[in-house]
Amino acid sequence: MLFITNREPQGSIRTKKNRPYKFDLNKNAPSNSIYCCERVAKDEYIELGHEQWLDKLKSSPVEQLVFLIHGFSNLPEPDIFPRAQKLQSLFNKKKKDFALVVPVIWPCDNDKGIVGDYWDDQMSADMSAFSFGRALEFFMHWRNQQSDDAVCLKRINVLAHSMGNRVFRQTLAAWNKYSLVRGVPLLFRNSFLVAADVVNETLEEHHIGRLIAQASRNVSVYFASDDLALRASKISNLRNRVASRRLGHSGPEDMSKTLSNVFAIDCDNFNIKYDPPKGHSYFLEDDKGGFGAAFEHIYDAMLTGRVDVDDKLTRRKVLGTARKQKGDT
Structure with a gap:
């Protein structure tokens, strides 16, 4: 499995093609x-360098x-790679x-305490924008x-989950600010924003999340009002005087203020059933191991x-x- 990361490896931070790559999980500061890399087995990785990787x-x-793009408090082997598989x-x-x-792995914290992890990871998500913008x-x-007869014709999609949506949003903003002069190009066929842990106005005019819509043919926002992980996120944000609801809870605040390629997909009917008790990771299988409604x-x-x-x-x-409901037959 090919993957890209801005987590620093153990040993030298300098790129070296075909060397064994080992995550340094004690470091959660994003690397520049x-x-x-490529995952060849559990806990076994090789650094390829960007040209060989591309x-x-x-050639796939x-x-x-x-x-x-994974969410907060996710580590490579217990969480990210098994979910990608x-x-x-x-x-x-x-x-x-x-x-x-292709997993995009950014540095989540490797310690105990959800609230502490949440704020550490939120800062890490913002700082990761610079390195992924360079990517x-x-x-x-x-x-x-690439020559005309050798151009890569594969369609590119992004599936961002939870705080991964913050990484995605900030990456496009950093890329737009530091590398582009006339806005982001239309690069993605679909951007799937699942259980997005960002404010629900983020896709509107004058908000930086609008770049996601500008860079995508379609933007599908999957949300569920009883996503318990996002309820905890909202409480954490309220403690820090951020009062807006989360995009993954309600969908876009006002669809009329978003571009016409943004779509709101209500997953409230099955999110808890697929992912009890939090109802947060509902984009894979259903409760019987088959194709889930969101995946379909x-x-x-x-x-x-x-x-x-x-x-x-x-x-x-x-x-x-x-x-x-109670009383239904």
């Missing part, structure tokens, strides 16, 4: 450097790429050589060097390039079967 992506037989397995079951999942610039330079919606958007909604005017969709 980017490490392009060539491997290009898959049709599309999915960059998976599960997502990869679902794509493989749907269609052979359809998509390649986007490396990619654009590499792509522009994501796959369909990747396959067709269009987002299925119930109402094209409001750009909203309610997924899943409604829960029975």
